[in-house]
Structure formats: structure tokens, C-alpha cells
Amino acid sequence: MLVVTGATGALGRAIVLQLLERHATGEIAVSVRDPEKARDLAELGIRVRRGDFAEPPTLAHAFEGASQLLLVSSNAASYGGDPIAQHRSAIDAARVAGVRRIVYTSHMAASSRSAFPPASERLGRPITRHVRSDDDLRAAMIGRGMPIRVIDVVLGLYRASRAAEFATVDPTLRHMLGRNPSSMRDLIAKTIG
């Protein structure tokens, strides 16, 4: 059985729907924080069990019988949770449940040095670029009432972008797709001409 976490989120749900085209419903199960949000999946015959990375005991039940686990990283940092601890708990629970293969989505160009804590000429019109310092942005976001932990995530994203972390294309992607991946530049060109 293949268990998918985060199936009430954008990525997890899209993957479950893709899996349904290739596998019998009985081969797919989801582990979600709120089973009510996955009611439609249950109605399709998919096993829905509650699993919260922040409550490890729930994961034993949610991962029961899994041979493979798709672990969609949680957005815990944005609500004050510890994503690393959460994902460790999920991996530990998967091992105890006898999962043989764990696929983890992580984030682009993940590395221990990443600044991120857990696209012009094609438009045919001028684009003005204003550079604001991180301190300036931080002050503006605080002024708008954004929680500090969310600000840290957003500024980490900008720092990582400046360091070109997201420009990296991991060779694994080509292997998984069976073709060369499209670049963001190509995608934008195709979308807006």
C-alpha cells in the first residue's frame, strides 16, 4: 500500500488524483490531519486515516500496512511548528510501520547551507525593479501585522533566491521524468508568448 501525507494540500491532493489513474483505490491510502477534509477521497474508496506529524502516536495508525510512503513536507514553520522534528517523527513512524521506501518532497535546492528555513523582456513592456533591504521589508511586514515566523520564512525565501539556490536543477528530476525538465524561462515564454 502507498500512503500519501498532505493529501488535503495542493501537492498531495494532485498526486493522489494522479495515482488513481494508475492504481486501484485499495492500493492508496492517505494520512491527513483532518479526515473530514478528505471525505471525498474516502468516498472514492481510499483509506483515510488521521495522522499529524506533531502527534507521533497518530502516525503509527495512519501508516499501518504501508510499503511506500510519500511524505509531503509540512508548512510547519509558518504556524510555529518545527518542520525538521515533524518530518523526523514521520520517518521514524514509517520505519516502525515497515515502510520500505520513503519519497520526501522537501524543497528546491535543499541543503544544510540553505537560507530558506524549512521571472521581463517577454512581456513586451518595461519592468521597473525596486530593491528594498531585508530590514526595510521586515519593518513593512511587521507594520502590516504579519507574524514574525512568517516574515522569517518569506525573507529566507528571498535570501535563497538571491543566492540562486532555486536555479539548481537536480539530475534526479530528469531521471524521474524521463525527459529534460523545462526551465522556468521556457514555461513563462510558453504561457505569455
Ligand SMILES: NC(=O)c1ccc[n+]([C@@H]2O[C@H](COP(=O)([O-])OP(=O)(O)OC[C@H]3O[C@@H](n4cnc5c(N)ncnc54)[C@H](OP(=O)(O)O)[C@@H]3O)[C@@H](O)[C@H]2O)c1
Ligand atoms: N507551494 C509551493 O510553492 C511550495 C514551494 C516550496 C516548498 N513547498 C513545500 O511543499 C509542501 C507542499 O506544498 P503545497 O502547495 O501542497 O502546500 P499546502 O497546500 O499548504 O499543503 C501542506 C500540507 O501539509 C499538511 N500538514 C501541515 N502540517 C502538518 C502536520 N503537522 N502533520 C501532517 N500534515 C501536515 C497540511 O495539512 P492541512 O490540510 O491539514 O493543513 C497540508 O495538507 C509545503 O508544505 C511546503 O513545505 C511548497
